[in-house]
Amino acid sequence: MKTASSSSLVQALGSGLVGALVLNAVHETVRHLRPVDAPRMDILGERGLRRLLFKANAPQPGPAAAYSLTLGGDVLSNGLYYSLVGTGPGVWWRGVALGLAAGVGGVVLPGPMGLGDGPSNRTPQTKAMTVAWYLLGGVVAASVSAWWNKSGTRQPR
Numbered sequence: 398m399k400t401a402s403s404s405s406l407v408q409a410l411g412s413g414l415v416g417a418l419v420l421n422a423v424h425e426t427v428r429h430l431r432p433v434d435a436p437r438m439d440i441l442g443e444r445g446l447r448r449l450l451f452k453a454n455a456p457q458p459g460p461a462a463a464y465s466l467t468l469g470g471d472v473l474s475n476g477l478y479y480s481l482v483g484t485g486p487g488v489w490w491r492g493v494a495l496g497l498a499a500g501v502g503g504v505v506l507p508g509p510m511g512l513g514d515g516p517s518n519r520t521p522q523t524k525a526m527t528v529a530w531y532l533l534g535g536v537v538a539a540s541v542s543a544w545w546n547k548s549g550t551r552q553p554r
Contacts, residue, residue: 405483405484405485408484408542408545408546409480409481409482409483409484409542410476410477410480411541411545412479412480412482412484412488412538412539412541412542412545413475413476413477413478413479413480413481413482413538414472414476414479414480415537415538415541416475416476416479416482416492416534416535416536416537416538416539416541417471417472417473417475417476417478417479417534417538418472418476419533419534419537420475420479420530420531420533420534420537421468421471421472421475423530423533424436424438424439424530425439427526427530433520434519434520434522434523434526435523435526436503436516436517436523436526436527436530437515437516437517438471438503438516438517438527439464439467439468439471440513440516441503441507441512441513441516441517442467442468442470442471443463443464443467444512444513445510445512446458446463446466446467446470447463448511448512475499475534478495478499479492479495479534479535479538480538481495482495482535482538482539482542483542484542484545484546485546488539488542488543488546489536489539489543491535491539492535492536492537492538492539492540492542493532493535493536493539494535495535495538496531496532496533496534496535496536497528497531497532497535499531499534499535500527500528500529500530500531500532501528503517503527503528503531504517504518504524504527504528
């Protein structure tokens with residue numbers, strides 16, 4: 398029998414994963430439709446991956462492997478991040494706050510981290526899309542969690 402705590406954990410992780418999948422689907426779709434100004438978080442992720450591997454004296458993957466590793470890492474890390482939306486009252490506020498924080502961080506942090514500004518910061522449209530897509534991920538995670546609460550699949554406490 399599932400406990401309320403394990404059910405809440407599954408709900409939070411599941412909601413976060415859905416938010417992350419939607420975020421990545423939007424990023425991937427828009428980068429093909431609007432290559433001039435779409436956010437390129439995949440490039441930032443690959444730069445980060447290559448930097449970590451270089452510092453660890455590990456072999457560098459080829460372009461296809463680097464892309465796959467980056468995409469997988471992005472879904473995993475964003476899924477865990479969006480799982481902070483949690484369950485119960487306040488999921489909407491947490492979803493919006495987490496999404497906005499990630500979006501603003503995606504615009505502001507890459508430069509100081511040495512990953513470059515261009516992929517998420519090159520035009521006003523790029524900045525706006527970066528914030529909007531991460532906000533969307535947070536709102537999707539919140540909506541899945543709220544739906545889960547209403548659907549009755551969550552065990553009572």
